Amino acid sequence: MSTGDTDQKKCRCGYERSHPWIVPKPSYSIWGWILVGFGISHPPVAVRFECDKCGEVFETITGRDSLKHHIYR
Numbered sequence: 001m002s003t004g005d006t007d008q009k010k011c012r013c014g015y016e017r018s019h020p021w022i023v024p025k026p027s028y029s030i031w032g033w034i035l036v037g038f039g040i041s042h043p044p045v046a047v048r049f050e051c052d053k054c055g056e057v058f059e060t061i062t063g064r065d066s067l068k069h070h071i072y073r
C-alpha cells in the first residue's frame, strides 16, 4: 500500500532533509563499501539523515527505489 508520503520530517531544530545542517549518512553492505572504496558509485542499503547541530537522526531511508536517488561517492 502506498501512503504517498510527502510530509517532510524534521529534526528538533525544525530542519528538513534539504537543509545544509542535515547530513545524509549512507550505510553500505560489505560489497558496497568495497565498490565505494574503489570510487565506484553504489547505492547504499540505508541512508540516515542526521542533524549536524542537534545530532538527531530523524529519518532513515531503506527502500531500494528511494535509495537509487541517494548514491554518494
Ligand SMILES: [Zn+2]
Pocket (backbone or CB within 6 Å): 011, 012, 013, 014, 015, 051, 052, 053, 054, 055, 056
Ligand atoms: Zn537539529
